[in-house]
Amino acid sequence: MTQSSSYTASFTLxxxxxxxxxxxxxxxxHDKKTxxxxxxxxxxxxxxxxxxPVNPYAAWFVIALGLLETISVYYHKPWWVIRQMLSKASHSEVKLTIDEQGILTESFHINNRILWADVTRVTETDLGFLIYFSLGKTAMGKDIASKSYISKSCLSDDATAFIxxxxxxxA
Structure with missing residues (x-):
């Protein structure tokens, strides 16, 4: 007999x-290659x-692009966090449901379900889980993949073990 498991949690973005x-x-x-x-x-x-003998303005423009690229790599994390904080979903409450079908994320702005059948890999990190999943195939037959992060801070021990x-x- 299989037991149906369902875990619910909520967190704020x-x-x-x-x-x-x-x-x-x-x-x-942050290495030389980056x-x-x-x-x-x-x-x-x-x-x-x-x-x-090219116009110095063109040269200074290319130099400025290089410096801007350096700054964008160096401040990648704060820039990403600020962009997320400026989104309409910021500061909203998210309800997370993990069950036998998959992972359901519900809020005022989005309802999203990741089916376990679409999950290709689950990687446990120090603070949560990275869920890698397939979104389907392109017209050329290539897989479209994505990943999602779930924090352990909002999960119970049973939900963590279930994931x-x-x-x-x-295997």
Missing amino acids: DKAHYSECYTQSSTLS YFKANVLTVFGLIILLAT GQKNPTV
Whole structure:
């Protein structure tokens, strides 16, 4: 006999939540490779400025683009969090339901269900779970994938164990 399990939780989309989501799900690292494009733009602008007879305004524009790219990489997290805080969903209450069908997220602004059949991987982080799932296929047959983050702070121990059991990558 199988037992039907359903877990309900709620949380608020506030700055702390968004910051945790970014910290736990971001793959951006601050290394030389991340700043490569910014460095190339800056060096290219300096070469245009110092070694060619091109209008200096064009060179300064390319240098400014390189510096702007550097700043955008360096401040990626605060910029992402601010954009989320400016969204209409910010500060709203979200009801999370986890059951045998999947994960249902409901709020005033969105109702979204991720079916367990669409989940390709569940990764446990220090503070929550990353749920990777398929959104279907493109016209060319390529998979469209996405990920979602669920914080453990709003989940009970039973709900945490239930999500851990639903990981399709575990045999």
